[in-house]
Amino acid sequence: MRKSIILCGVGGQGTVLASRLISSAAMARRIPVLSAETIGMAQRGGSVFSHLRMGEDLYSPMIARGEADLIIGFEPGEAVRQLPFLAPEGQMIVSSRPVMPVTAALSDTGYRAEEMLDYLASRVSRLTVVDAEAALAAVRSPKVLNLILLGAAQRCGALGLEAKDLKEAVRRLIPEKFHALNFRALEYTP
Amino acid sequence: MGNEAIALGALAAGVNLVCGYPGTPSTEVLETVARRRGENTYVEWSVNEKVAMELAGGAAYSGARALVTMKQMGLNVASDPLMCLEYIGVKGGLVVLVADDPGPISSQTEQDTRTFAAFSKVPLLDPSSAEEAYSMVQEAFELSEKYGTPVFLRPTTRVSHGYASVSVKDPEEYAVHPVEGFVKDSRWVIFPKLSFANHRKIEERNAALQDVFSASPLNRTEPEDPLLSGLRRGVAAGGFSYTYVMEARRKLGALRVLKVSTPFPFPEKLAVEFLSGLDEVLCVEELDPYIERELVYICGKYGLKTRILGKMTGHMPRSGENSRDGVTAALAAFMHLPVPHEEADNPPPLPVRPPVLCAGCPHRASFYAVKQAMKGRKTIFCGDIGCYTLGNAMPLDMVDTCLCMGAGLGIAQAVNHLENDRSCFAFVGDSTFFASALPGVVNAVYNQAEFTLVVLDNSTTAMTGHQPHPGTGRTMMGDVVEKVSIESVLRGIGVTAVETVDPLNHALAVETVRKIADLPGVKAVIFRSPCVALFRAPAQAAVDPGKCIGCKKCIREIGCPALSFRDGKAVIDPAQCNGCTLCAQLCPVGAISGGEPHA
Known part of the structure; x- marks a missing residue:
């Protein structure tokens, strides 16, 4: 089994942690993993992505256009930006909630999330839109969008991992006091 | 993470001392050492790369194994001691970890440490993956001790920040490297006569290393598919670009490949074998056309007719990072195969996302206070390297210059000497203050400059992920120590007007800046408020x-x-x-x- 996964969003949304959880879960199942992510200045509110590949005989963690089996979009605009990487039969999980850049608030050049989601719906046959507002309200925390999306990705089968693999990864990588909240987010279904 | 693999490799090699200065993409090496070290390893964040290099040199003089870590910009700061260390040589293994940043993603320049290696005569290992980096750091210590020279290990961002499954040694399997201790000897005192003698030895050693590296499994060739027809073609690649080549080769057909893991000294004999019988070679590498130049030189030296293509011939991009798709397209063009074309699609216009200061960042308040205080005045705001470089973004627009660490002080002084009626400001972070601003302050006080130094003290080295520095009162050995006071340092140098204020108290911050800015000479405002990423206020x-x-x-x-x-x-x-x-x-x-x- 070879899988190529892209996580994308805006710096600060928790893509890096989500990517590490997937890596850790896969490695615990002895699946070789290669990944690469954005660290540094771009993390401060810029567009960020993680490329993650699992399986045998891989050289590069970077994913080519049209090669991703799964894109997890933490933000509708960022999902559109990464769409060229999605394989023709690839799956996409995307959060419905836009994060407006500061420049948009300054000059009234904001964009509409609906337009992005419509565009994705017209191009991606296997698309799951996660209603972020409802999900965050249900788990009672504004800061766990990453685990909510990860749970949705797991349930659609595109990670090739089981729910318990991710829970174990949470136990390994996240401080204990946040476990309950993160499990709630992982298990959230609308 | 590649950087973690490097740290674990160094620990497995029994490293005795690890020091460095934070810089993306190198930082996690030292942090991992601090987290995973045993009691035989000393670790510190040094005040800057020059000091770190000198510590590492001292450790190597004493027979210890030392690792010093920095990004490529830091190597510029450390170049004085390193250039000399190469002439003096080492006893214990000294590995200089320099992470390069093609793109650049988080740096001012796209300089290439391979070129620096050739300039400084220091051998360099160039890993393509985290796994290679893990084994190379251990080989680098062996090489360093065997040949008595510092050795570079140069990952790039994608290797340093890439994750991979790597099998590592358990702590019980780590080598224990006994430290002999410093032995007095004239070999440690550099003089022109010694340098002349050692220079000859260095050149002889590096010539010998070319043969050693030609025979080393670090460098290798992959055979071509004999069914490929037409011209005989090959690819020479190094570093992370090698992984792009190997992925593309799967799709396009197996070209002969030369993997160069030791760009300096260059494995000349192996390269001659690789080139023999080939009509064309494409060089796939990032930053400088380093391999390309070497191959062109070798073709000239041996009278080979092989055409060498790459950055210098316009077949590869001259700047920026390579990509899977870019390398695949370049190889397809090189092989005269159809280049995969992209289907035209028209997505809705996407938001532009320049990086910005975090919500609640005290730097925003500091910049805004200075902006308000100096409204309508003729000013220059000299910025520096750190999170606060982001003060340049609209609407703050408070960074008129940014060059390298500490440079804002010099620029502000010069502008003041030439334009007395301009109010000159230099902004510097707390870590940068200690790393590279002090000589600038001494210079300004002594040479009668007039400018306002603004120290943005958020009590951490924020941009690189919150490392301690002399002003934080914590060391990487876990000790709580007396802080070095920025105020006392400034007063000690002779800056008499030094005011500290909380930038989040806007009215007081503005008033303080107004008062200080109008004083003569060198004066300072210290904006002190902790980084929000470390200390989040409970309220919203x-x-x-x-x-x-x-x-x-x-x-x-x-x-x-x-x-x-x-x-x-x-x-x-x-x-x-x-x-x-x-x-x-x-x-x-x-x-x-x-x-x-x-x-």
Whole structure:
């Protein structure tokens, strides 16, 4: 089994942690993993992505256009930006909630999330839109969008991992006091 | 992570001393050492790369194994001791970890440490993956001791920050490297005569290393598919680009490949074998056309007819990072295969996302206070390297210059000498203050310059992920120590006007800047407020939509990412707000409440 996964969003949304959880879960199942992510200045509110590949005989963690089996979009605009990487039969999980850049608030050049989601719906046959507002309200925390999306990705089968693999990864990588909240987010279904 | 693999490799090699200065993408090497070290390893964040290199040299003089870590910009700072160390040589193994940053993603330059290796005569290992980096750091210590020279290990961002499954040794299997201790000997004192003698030895050694590296499994060739017809072609690659080549080769057909893991000294004999019988070679590498130049030289030296293509011939991009798709397209073009074309699609216009200061960042408040205090005056705001470089973004627009660490002080002084009527400011972070601002302050005081030094003290090295520095009172060995006081340092140098203020108390901050800016000579404002990413205030601010008049002053003035405008009112995103209250302090109708008060 070879899988190529892209996580994308805006710096600060928790893509890096989500990517590490997937890596850790896969490695615990002895699946070789290669990944690469954005660290540094771009993390401060810029567009960020993680490329993650699992399986045998891989050289590069970077994913080519049209090669991703799964894109997890933490933000509708960022999902559109990464769409060229999605394989023709690839799956996409995307959060419905836009994060407006500061420049948009300054000059009234904001964009509409609906337009992005419509565009994705017209191009991606296997698309799951996660209603972020409802999900965050249900788990009672504004800061766990990453685990909510990860749970949705797991349930659609595109990670090739089981729910318990991710829970174990949470136990390994996240401080204990946040476990309950993160499990709630992982298990959230609308 | 590649950087973690390097750290674990160094620990497995029994490294005795690890030091460095933070810099993306190198930082996690030292952090991992600090987390995973045993009692035989000393670790510190040094005040800057030059000091770190000198410590590492001292350790190697004493027979210890030393690792010094930095990014490529830091190597410029450390180049003085390193250039000399190469001439003096080492006893214990000295590995110089320099992470390069093609792109550049988080750096000022796209300089290539391979070229620096050739310039400094220091051998260099260039890993393509985390796994290679893990084994190479151990080989680098062996090489360093065997040949008595520092050795570079040069990952690039994608290797340093790439994750891979790597099998590593358990701590019980780690080598123990006994430290002999310093032995007095004239070999440690550099003099022209010694340098002349050692220079000859260095050149002889590096010539010998070319043969050693030609026979080493570090460098290798992959055979071509004999069924490929037409011209005989090959690819020479190094570093992370090698992985792009090997992925593309799967799709396009197996070209002969030369993997160069030791660009300096270059494995010349192996390269001659690789080139023999080939009509054309494409060089796939990032930053300088280093391999390309070497191959062109070898073709000239041996009278080979092989055409060498790459950056210098326009077949590969001259700057920026390589990519899977870019390398695949370049190889397809090189092989005269159809280049995969992209289907034209018209996505809706995408938002541009320049990086910005975090919501609640005290630097935003500091810049805004200076901006308000100096409104209408003739000014220059000299910025520096750190999170606060982001003060350049609209609407703050408070960085007129940014060059390299500490440079803002020199620039401000020069502008003041030439334009007395301009109010000159130099902004510097707390870590940068200790790393590279001190000579600039001494220079200004002694040479009678006039400018305002603004120290943005958020009590950490924030941009690289919160490393301690002399002002934080913590060391990487886990000790709590006396802080070095920025105020005392400045007063000790002779800066008499030094005022410390909380930037989140906006009115007081503005008043302090006004007062200090009008004083003669060198004077300083220290804005002290901790990094929000480390110390999040428990409270969040909110807009009362009943009171908000939709004037957008909060959005227009400070550009906080938590603020947006919806349905004619300002809105605060609770997921981002840290309750700094700067927006509340400037709201003309008091529509914003909550947050942590700073009055």
